[in-house]
Amino acid sequence: MSVSTDRPKAVVLLSGGLDSATVLAIARSQGFECFALSFDYGQRHRFELDSAQRVARALGAAEHRTCQLDLRVFGGSALTADIAVPKDRSDEEMTAGVPITYVPARNTIFLSVALGWAEVLGAFDLFVGVNAVDYSGYPDCRPEFVAAFETLANLATKAGTEGAGRYQVHAPLIRMTKAEIIRTGVGLGVDYGLTHSCYDPAPDGHPCGHCDSCQIRIQGFAAAGLTDPAYNR
Numbered sequence: 001m002s003v004s005t006d007r008p009k010a011v012v013l014l015s016g017g018l019d020s021a022t023v024l025a026i027a028r029s030q031g032f033e034c035f036a037l038s039f040d041y042g043q044r045h046r047f048e049l050d051s052a053q054r055v056a057r058a059l060g061a062a063e064h065r066t067c068q069l070d071l072r073v074f075g076g077s078a079l080t081a082d083i084a085v086p087k088d089r090s091d092e093e094m095t096a097g098v099p100i101t102y103v104p105a106r107n108t109i110f111l112s113v114a115l116g117w118a119e120v121l122g123a124f125d126l127f128v129g130v131n132a133v134d135y136s137g138y139p140d141c142r143p144e145f146v147a148a149f150e151t152l153a154n155l156a157t158k159a160g161t162e163g164a165g166r167y168q169v170h171a172p173l174i175r176m177t178k179a180e181i182i183r184t185g186v187g188l189g190v191d192y193g194l195t196h197s198c199y200d201p202a203p204d205g206h207p208c209g210h211c212d213s214c215q216i217r218i219q220g221f222a223a224a225g226l227t228d229p230a231y232n233r
Helices: 018-029 047-058 106-121 143-155 178-187 212-224
Strands: 009-013 033-040 063-068 125-127 168-170
Touching: 009 018, 009 106, 018 033, 018 047, 018 125, 018 178, 033 047, 033 106, 047 063, 106 125, 106 143, 143 168, 178 212
Parallel strands: 009 033, 009 125, 033 063, 125 168
Antiparallel strands: none
């Protein structure tokens, strides 16, 4: 159960991955009382949900909720259907078009649910870990998407239309390289050993090291000159 404080409240999307953990740390460092929201959407890499719980505790979230929302009913993605996860792709391949690991409308859906919780909490700040630099070409990770959703949030809510406040969608990582994200998180005390990024982990949760997400993470730690505690066990 959350404890009320005088700090402004924010809903933070928390997948359990590297980026979302960093965003939670950033929101906390900016003085927000953070309400972390994760989704059990039928993803093949459900190990990230255990990581989300650990990260939420470690970074002092006021509350952490996991929403059940099974996107396997639609499929259409290697993360929610019986489709092979691409492995060992080159940088050129990873940035050429939208990959099959894209989950249709995922960030739109997740932010919409986060907006609903924010309105109940009386919060006007949403944090999301989208990134438009070191990413896999997802259309819902672009600045244009973030700006459009913020406009929607202020048009589609009772609080927004009655002038109770103005919703802001914060995407603090959107212009950062993966190395910059990692250095920022380390500076804020993020334990990346608690996080999970792999799209196709082994049955014990060990990362494959070959999917796009693993490769981007491995390259990020190398560029940052740091050792990844989750991938070097």
